[in-house]
Amino acid sequence: MIVSITPLLNINNENEGAVVAIDDITSRIVLEREINRNERLAALGQLSAGIAHEVRNPLTAIRGFTQLLPTRYDDPSFRDKFVNIMMNETERLKKIVDELLTFARPGQPNITKNKLNTTIERLLLLIKNTAIKQNVEITDSISSGIEFYYDENQIEQALINIMLNAIQAMPDGGKLKVTALINEENLIEIDVEDTGKGMSDDEKKNLFNPFFTTKDHGTGLGMSITHKIIEEHNGSIRVESHLGKGTLIRILLPYKKQL
Numbered sequence: 001m002i003v004s005i006t007p008l009l010n011i012n013n014e015n016e017g018a019v020v021a022i023d024d025i026t027s028r029i030v031l032e033r034e035i036n037r038n039e040r041l042a043a044l045g046q047l048s049a050g051i052a053h054e055v056r057n058p059l060t061a062i063r064g065f066t067q068l069l070p071t072r073y074d075d076p077s078f079r080d081k082f083v084n085i086m087m088n089e090t091e092r093l094k095k096i097v098d099e100l101l102t103f104a105r106p107g108q109p110n111i112t113k114n115k116l117n118t119t120i121e122r123l124l125l126l127i128k129n130t131a132i133k134q135n136v137e138i139t140d141s142i143s144s145g146i147e148f149y150y151d152e153n154q155i156e157q158a159l160i161n162i163m164l165n166a167i168q169a170m171p172d173g174g175k176l177k178v179t180a181l182i183n184e185e186n187l188i189e190i191d192v193e194d195t196g197k198g199m200s201d202d203e204k205k206n207l208f209n210p211f212f213t214t215k216d217h218g219t220g221l222g223m224s225i226t227h228k229i230i231e232e233h234n235g236s237i238r239v240e241s242h243l244g245k246g247t248l249i250r251i252l253l254p255y256k257k258q259l
Contacts, residue, residue: 005259109151169196
């Protein structure tokens with residue numbers, strides 16, 4: 001129940017009593033629980049379908065070559081091809097399982113004091129060659145002296161996922177801008193902005209859903225893991241994107257100077 005009490009005042013602003021309203025919200029609570037349950041079941045269904053889709057492809061390849069092995073075993077070229085296929089597909093399955101485990105439980109953050117500009121500058125060096133190959137120009141504006149507590153490995157993983165996605169969204173080249181500062185709300189604000197193809201409303205809506213991907217070769221777990229990592233750091237992610245005009249992904253993190 002919801003109970004509200006309002007003072008009853010006369011024309012002289014004197015208290016003459018109170019009005020008590022009691023609202024039975026049992027049916028609303030039951031409905032909300034049912035909606036939440038249905039949403040969880042729908043999310044579980046999507047997750048299961050995604051897992052099945054990603055696992056089926058390598059299993060199909062493994063099954064097909066295994067069926068041919070008894071009849072083609074004496075062919076050295078087939079055996080070499082068989083071994084390569086088995087290694088590639090089992091590695092692909094391992095990657096799916098590893099990413100799924102990371103998504104399910106990314107691990108308790110190992111919170112230590114780090115310099116954000118050092119973290120980001122190291123990441124920019126890592127993606128430099130990839131950007132050059134894609135004809136992507138990288139610019140950055142990172143405030144120095146932003147030192148606070150976070151799990152450096154996890155934040156690096158989250159940012160590298162976003163940056164690589166941004167580069168891949170510019171197959172014909174473009175510009176990638178990375179900005180980091182402390183905003184007016186005293187939050188760490190990290191922006192990754194590209195001039196790529198942008199996203200539709202449906203793509204934005206599903207961006208952080210497990211196994212959602214627009215790539216030919218991707219598990220669709222990278223951005224889900226990124227979202228989970230930022231949540232583990234009590235932060236949030238905002239997405240602004242328009243088709244043909246690029247995408248801006250903004251990470252907001254609490255500015256923890258001390259534990």
